[in-house]
Amino acid sequence: MRAARWSAEHPWRAILAWIAFVAFAVGLAVAIPTNNTTDADYRVGESGRADAMVHDADLVQADTENVLITARSGSLESSAAESAAEDVVAAAGEADHVAEVGDPQWNADRSALLVPIELAGDTDEVDDLQRAVDGVAAEHDGLDIRQAGDVSLDAAINERVGDDLSAAETTSVPVTLVLMLIAFGALVAAGIPVLLAASSVAATIGLMAPLSHLIPSDDTTASMIVLIGMAVGVDYSLFYLKREREERAKGHRTLDAVEIAAQTSGHSILVSGGAVIAAMAGLFLVADPTFNSLAIGSILVVAVAVLGSITVLPALLVKLGRWSDRPRVPLLWRLNRRVGQGGISRRLLGPVVRHPLVALVLASGVIVGLAIPALGMKTHSGTLDTLPTSVPAVQTVKDISKSFPADEGASATVVVRGDAGEGAQVQAALERLSSDAVDTGHFVASGRGVQTSDDGTTSLLVLGMPYDETDERVDDALRELRGELVPAALGDLADAPGIEHAVGGGAAASLDFADKQSGRLGLVIGFVLVLTMLIMVTTFRSVALAGISTVLNLASVGAAFGVLTLVFQHGWFSGSLDFTSPGFVIDWIPLFVLVVLIGLSMDYHVFVLSRVREHVQHGLPTRLAVQRGIADTAGVVTSAAAVMVSVFAIFATLSMLEMKMLGVGLSAAILLDATLIRLVILPAVLVLLGDHVWWPWRPSRPRGEPVVEREPAYAVSAR
Incomplete structure (x- = not known):
């Protein structure tokens, strides 16, 4: 109230202060x-230890x-493939940023020939090499000659991600404005909610x-x-604007309407912002470094959006006054006036209020049915199968x-570190390990042999x-390698003082990450639910209401996880969404969807x-307060949810599977939460x-407020 009153009484100061704050924050990003x-x-x-040892040495x-050489059709002719390989070796040797070109290698059944090319230093430039390979490919019509590697694959994926995000951001703003x-x-x-949300995002990125x-x-x-900034920024502005408009429609002056909005919606924004920050924490x-970064970014943008909603937003509303309702779009304006505040939702709420038990059972049945598949959810880190096959380097x-x-x-x-004097024993042990590992059938020799650092x-x-x-x-093979094969090959060396060994690599890193995160999802769920429950108890002074909130949050999360499992693990609607199911959900998606959704x-x-x-404080019985309160807010909630669902759904159309999962999970979750949960289950309970x-x-009833002795006319007519 104090912040809103000051901003309303000194609008230009508040507006200029916000502009200065955003400009300063953006300047930080430049400086x-x-x-x-x-x-x-x-x-x-x-x-991680293995990787550190490799870098230290x-x-x-x-x-x-x-460079992969295969036949366009039929079997690969050896002479043609080897001739093409010689041309690749010659062309690649003259390309920029190439350190060495290896000898061509045949695969086991001689259906493919591979030319390895080592790049110079830490370069990420392969354009000249790609042009050289393309030139050779053009001279050999019967062969399929393609280049790929970590550098070219990363460059292609980064370009695709950049294009996807740019398209999403470009589309989300006009979609939000239309809604x-x-x-x-x-x-x-x-335009006010979009402007406030965009400025909050810009300031946060700067900070x-x-x-x-x-x-x-x-x-x-x-x-x-x-993603988060546009969602909460629009939500908070929408809550505030709708209440201010409602109070002006009752005949209040703009300044009084802003103060009432601050006392009601402004207080809700503060509590909501605290709940979002608690969830993101x-x-x-x-x-994990990624989640730490996402947490601080999300918390900061929510805090900035809350700050803007209780400072610059009241100032804008006071300066604009009734001009905020201009220029009107005739058809939309008349439609809004005709539908009225909660007009549609009142009709939907009627059956729920009259038959709450039936509504609760039916809606809960749908939510539980959607949540059941989540019990069989499988997670895994992103792999080649989760990358878009439309990127040539991926295939x-x-x-x-x-x-x-x-x-x-x-x-x-497999990395072994010890004294230089034991180098010969270590090398012999690793050569023995290579033979033993290959004999298990779970491993193949890489052809690189044992490599030793310059200091031995x-x-x-x-x-x-x-x-x-x-x-x-893969995981079984790694556990066998770590637990049996490596100790057996090293023998006494494994326990010798000064000897350190570790098994690393991409597959091992994925296994270690999964083992580390095992149980973390439950820990995060418990932390978030307990913290939000405490916020609800503090805000509403009701243990029962806090318990209801926790159960509804769990229901929303369960339904969201079930949808993710059905769509991406089992492949539902894969054709419509244009993806091939990898048979699992990418491991970080459920956790992020959880905190964002709650x-x-x-x-x-x-x-x-x-x-x-x-309404209860003003004397209405709880039953009528529920009907009126949800009817009054349903239009705002529906509008806010429509924005979120639309923005998140844009991500579901992107080519990167991670973005699709994020978009489908959040859009489906918000849609279910704003409809079945908030319009059916909540009022029924x-x-x-x-x-x-x-x-x-x-x-308690505020001092001076009259008690409502009888049902208002709208309640009678609705019933």
């Missing part, structure tokens, strides 16, 4: 370089690009630059800031991994695996319950419990 996460930040467990393998125009029927009112030197920033953080429990790497599993397939790196203290052996990255046998759904929950409590819902403290 201070962002500190991004590095590979070392992601080291976990034994694979300067045994990091130079980036390698591979706000439908909600308000006036251009200025529609993240200095903060990144405390918590390194992940590449995905900026996109998540846009749960990400810190994962103890090429897949083909290389099938024909040459030791080069592009799942692999393990560190040796490593790379073993390939003839399995796809998502094959369950945070955003609490926005609606607090807003709705605050209005219900307001509140009506069934009656006054017990406020236990142990019933909301």
Whole structure:
């Protein structure tokens, strides 16, 4: 109230202060370089120790690009393939940023020929090499000559991600503006939420630059800031604007209407923002650099959006006055006036209030049915199968991994560090390990042999695996390698003082990450639910209401996880969404969907319950307060949910499977939460419990407020 009153009485100061704040924050991003996460930040467990030893010994393998030569049709003719390989070797040797071109290698059945090309230093430039390979390919019509490797694959994926996010951001703003125009029927009112949300996002991205030197920033953080910032920024403005408009329609002056909106919707915004921040703070429990970065970015953008909603928004509304309802879009304006405040929702709420038990059973049945598939959810880190096959480099790497599993397939790196004098024993042990591992059938020799550092203290052996990255046998093979094969090959060396060994590599890092995160999802769920429950108890002074909120949040999360499982693990609607099911859900998606969903759904929950409590405080019986409160807020909640669902649904149309999962999970979850949960289950539970819902403290009536002795006319007509 104090913040809103000051802003309303000094509107220009508030507006200029907000502009100065946003400009200052954006200036920080220009003046201070962002500190991004590095590979070392992601080291976990034994694979992390192996990676650190490799880097300390300067045994990091130079980036390698591979040129795959296969037949366009039929069998591959040896002479033609070898002639093409010679041309590739010659052309690649003259390309920029190439250190060495290896000898061509045949696969086991001689259906493919591979030319390995080692790049110079830490270069990420392969354009000249790609042109050279394309030139050779043009001269050999009967052959399929393709290039791929970590550098070219990363470049292609980064370009695709950039294009996807740019398209999503470009589309989300006009979509949001159109939905706000439908909600308000006036251009200025529609533009205010979008403007506030966009300025909050810009300020947050600027503030993240200095903060990144405390918590390194992940590449995905900026996109998540846009996603969360636009969602909560529009929500908070919508809550405030709708209430201010409602009070002006009752005859209040603009200044009085703004103060009433601050006292009601403004208070709800503060509580909602606290709930979202509490939910996002749960990400810190994962103890992962990506989640730490996402947590700080999300918390900051929510805090900035709340600040804007209780300062600059009241100032804008006072300065604009009734001009916020101009220029009107005639058709939309008349439609809004005709439908009225909660006109549609009152008709939908009638059957729920009359038959609450039936409504509760039917709606709960749908939610439980959607949640059941989540019990069989499988998670895995992103693999080649989760990358879009429309990227040529992705398909090429897949083909290389099938024909040459030791080069592009799942692999393990065994690292041993000790005294230089024991180097010969270590090398002999690793050679013995290579033979023993291959004999198990779970590993294949990479052809690189044992590599030793210049000082002779560190040796490593790379073993390939003839399995796809998502094959369950990869984890079994790694556990066998760590628990049996390596100790047996090293013998007494394994326990010798000064000797350290570890098994690393991409597959081992994925296994270690999964083991580390095992149980973290339950920990985060518990933390978030307990914290939000405490917020509800503090805000509404009702243990029963806090318990209801917790159960509804769990229901929303369960339904969201079930939808993710059905769509991406079992492949439902894969044709419509244009993807091929990998048979699992990418491991970080459920956790992120969980905290975002609980945070955003609490926005609606607090807003709705605050209005219900307001009516109870004014003397209405709980049953009527529920009907009126939800009817009054349903239009706002529906508008806010429509914005979120539309923005998240845009992500479901992108080519990257991670973005699809995020978009489908959040859009489906918000849709279910704003409809079945908030318009059916919540009112049904509140009506069934009656006054017990406020236990142990019933909301007190403000001093001077008359008690409503009888049902108002709208309640009688609705019933």
